[in-house]
Amino acid sequence: MNKAYVTVMFAFVMSVIGIGSAVEVGATPPAAYEGMRLYVSYCQLCHSPSGKGAGPLAKKMGIKPADLTTTVRSRSDTILKKIITGKGRQTITGRDRHNLISRAMPEWEKVFDDTQIDAIIAYLRFLSRSNHTLMGDPEVGYKLYKKYCVVCHGEEGGGDGIMGQLLDIQPTDHSNPNEMREIKNHQLINIIRTGKGDYMPAWKNILTRDEMEALVSYIRLLSN
Ligand code: HEC
Ligand code: HEC
Structure with missing residues (x-):
């Protein structure tokens, strides 16, 4: 490699690094891990670790928790928030008393703050898309x-x-x-x-x- 080439490359790298360090980092830190921790405590016994449903508690209660790995895909964040908090659940479909989420799904409004709910939703999104664990x-x-x-x-x-x-x-x-x-x-x-x-x-x-x-x-x- 000749000397001039190295100098040019070095100058190029330094100039890019110079620009790069002035720019704010684009990627945001992931909330899904906190969501996973909350999921393990609050959701897993019914929805199972994979999210597919039929956790040990659900079996005992004889209820059918939703398969979150599929249902969640068609739900917006706003709707998921309503489902999880229980707030406005009845209006989800816009049709009175049709397709309501049953009372067997607990209402968590008083348990989580907004950041925690966002974290849980981030983890539900991950569960529904990935076949690998964190x-x-x-x-x-x-x-x-x-x-x-x-x-x-x-x-x-x-x-x-x-x-x-x-x-x-x-x-x-x-x-x-x-x-x-x-x-x-x-x-x-x-x-x-x-x-x-x-x-x-x-x-x-x-x-x-x-x-x-x-x-x-x-x-x-x-x-x-
Ligand atoms: C100096 C450049 C460089 C740095 C620094 C670097 N990588 Fe890489 N990485 C590469 C290149 C090039 C490949 C593709 C290698 C190939 O296919 O031959 C690669 C491939 C990978 C792969 C393989 C994925 C696959 O299936 O082929 C993983 C995983 C990975 N890097 C993770 C990391 C992680 C984690 C770090 C930081 C701790 C890191 N890399 C830092 C250059 C880098
Ligand atoms: C006591 C058991 C139980 C626990 C604990 C529980 N769920 Fe559920 N969940 C259910 C049942 C049962 C349903 C299905 C209700 C229906 O379809 O009417 C459900 C449905 C849902 C749905 C709706 C799926 C859809 O799109 O139709 C979401 C989202 C959900 N649960 C998330 C959670 C999250 C997040 C937690 C933890 C914070 C949690 N659940 C904890 C029993 C539970």
């Missing part, structure tokens, strides 16, 4: 991703980071559900641990197992 804290993953991964994988995980632009192959697009769906959690951990190809670094001496799991959870939310 194995670590994506809030932690979000911070690590910004620090170490965005430079190649991009702010939103789209594979368009400033360093990525210098490589002759595109870093994997973590926001693409079709690309990410097939890869299992443990495979992602392995790639993060040991690296891939010439350009994806190995992180096994830098990040702990917990940190890698947190990153995997954040990557899951990026594509969901």
Whole structure:
């Protein structure tokens, strides 16, 4: 590589970094993990861990909780909020006393504040879209991703980071559900641990197992 070329590339990288650091980070930290914690305490016994229904309590009560992995898809956030709080549930369909959500679904209005309900909804969205679990804290993953991964994988995980632009192959697009769906959690951990190809670094001496799991959870939310 001749000296002039290196200088030009260096100037290019510095100029992009200069612009990059002045811009606010686009991606927002994921609320879904807090939603998952609340789900485990308040929802799982009826709706089951997967959200498909038939948790142990539902079986005992002889009720049929909705399969949240499918029903939630056609519900807007506003409607989900009404269903969860119980507020205005009767008006959901606009038709009096038709398709009401039954009394067997508890009303949580006094239990959660708005932020918590948003977090629960974020997790319900995740449950209905992903066939993978959140194995670590994506809030932690979000911070690590910004620090170490965005430079190649991009702010939103789209594979368009400033360093990525210098490589002759595109870093994997973590926001693409079709690309990410097939890869299992443990495979992602392995790639993060040991690296891939010439350009994806190995992180096994830098990040702990917990940190890698947190990153995997954040990557899951990026594509969901
Ligand atoms: C005591 C059991 C029970 C618990 C606990 C429970 N649910 Fe339900 N849930 C139900 C039942 C039963 C239904 C179905 C009601 C119907 O279809 O009339 C339901 C329905 C729903 C629906 C409507 C699905 C749809 O779109 O039709 C949502 C959303 C929901 N539950 C979310 C939650 C969340 C979130 C929690 C925890 C905060 C929770 N549920 C806790 C029993 C429960
Ligand atoms: C120096 C650039 C660079 C950095 C920094 C980087 N990556 Fe990568 N990463 C790549 C490239 C390039 C690939 C594609 C490798 C290939 O397919 O040969 C990749 C691939 C991956 C994959 C594989 C997905 C798949 O199925 O192929 C995962 C997971 C991944 N990176 C996670 C991370 C995480 C997490 C971080 C931060 C801790 C990170 N990467 C930091 C460049 C980078």
